[in-house]
Amino acid sequence: MRSPVLYLYHLFNLSQVFRRQWQGPAALRAYQDGCLRRVVARAHATVPYYRRLMDRAGVRPKDVRCAADLARLPITTKGDILANFPEGILSSARREGHYRQSTTSGSSGWRMPVYCDTTQLALFRLMELRQLWDLGYRPRDLMAYMRPEAPKGRHFQRLGLFRRAFVSILEPVERQAEALLRVRPQVVYVYPSSIYQVARELDGASARGLKLKFILSNSELLAGEVRAYLEDKFGCRVYDDYSCLEFQAIGFECRHQRLHQAADNAVVEVVDAAGRPLPPGEPGRLILTALHNFVMPYLRYDIGDVGALGREPCACGRGFPVIEGLAGRQDDFIVAANGELLNPRVVCRPFRASPALRQFQILQQADGAVTVRVAPSAQAGKGEAAAQAREAARGAFPEGMRVSVEVTDQIETGAAGKHRAVRSLALAPGAEKDIEPGTARMMRRGL
Secondary structure (H helix, E strand, C coil): CCHHHHHHHHHHHHHHHHHHCCCCHHHHHHHHHHHHHHHHHHHHHHCHHHHHHHHHHCCCHHHCCCHHHHHHCCCECHHHHHHHCCCCCCCCCCCCCCEEEEECCCCCCCCCEEEEEHHHHHHHHHHHHHHHHHHCCCCCCEEEEEECCCCCCCHHHHHCCCEEEEEECCCCHHHHHHHHHHHCCCEEEECHHHHHHHHHHCCHHHHHHCCCCEEEEECCCCCHHHHHHHHHHHCCEEEEEEEECCCEEEEEECCCCCEEECCCCEEEEEECCCCCECCCCCCEEEEEEECCCCCCCCCCEEEEEEEEECCCCCCCCCCCCEEEEEEEEHHHCEECCCCCEECHHHHHHHHHCCCCEEEEEEEECCCCCEEEEEEECCCCCHHHHHHHHHHHHHHHCCCCCCEEEEECCCCCCCCCCCCCCEEEHHHCCCHHHHCCCCCCCCCCCCC
């Protein structure tokens, strides 16, 4: 889709994208089911992997008429995608110039090529704007993107609309803080770990002096204590965005800070370790189906995250359902000696409360042993950091776990600048079925 056509597409679809979030359940289901029938039919006709998958399951495209029918299809994993890439997983009907190729950051341990329809990418931009507008962002505002690489410029930015500033998170933290004070944006779009480090570098008067409208967090787990710290330090609200390269928009927070499904872009299921659907409020594996990606479809895709369907509608009045308790990736959970899964939000809390620690990372080996790597703050020495880390570990982990502490000057991030605070090799993708038959206990600690 060329640029002039793309702009016309934006103008034509803008009002529809904004309006759909307020539609009732019946209208939303009708929209989802119509998109679903098209993407399933196209996947069966043009993608060898899905044709084999559906044929083996005895499912024909006409058998999938609504979201409830998706349960008839097997779940697809990242390993399945990689094993069948490229020709087995890409649509044979793809046309050059109508899709874009990228690669995931590999923060989950898997670097995966991703192809997206240009129409899907255009819709994502509108869905981004939908959330930003609701939170108070306006076309004349300056948004600071804190990223490893600068975002691409757009023609309309020359007119002073949707302006962007770039702050490289590859620079030392003090330079990031200086850049933020220099550009003075109205909104910051950032990984929570990055802005948390910058917030600790700034004094309260400087942070509040920015007079930010809000901070938009993305790409990493936003812990409650991090959100509270940032809101107090900058004097503004922090909202979360749930998206990824494979799906683009998955969920977004409204002004009530509740995470709504982007139900016009993806179907969200929550299942237990055996793939059985779970009721609202019961945490499990998030299984997603993309509604607009025809070049590289994702049907019942295990994204590797853990969460629950919302039990109550949001007071904002949106028709989009709510996701509760988004707690990170399946391999963010630490496995205790008795097999219990420890919530990463809870495990991290004592370390974030330790003033001597500037950064930390918790790594669990396949044999259950845990290493806590810490970097001391500017005011603390390595000895003090190690002592506070050991004290925090006593509050984070139950007795009987093998925990060691390492002190380092700097904890490296991934290639995309993302920071994984917790990583457990004892809970590799698919291993949760060996720990217990269901996921009912998964969130017991701390939620």
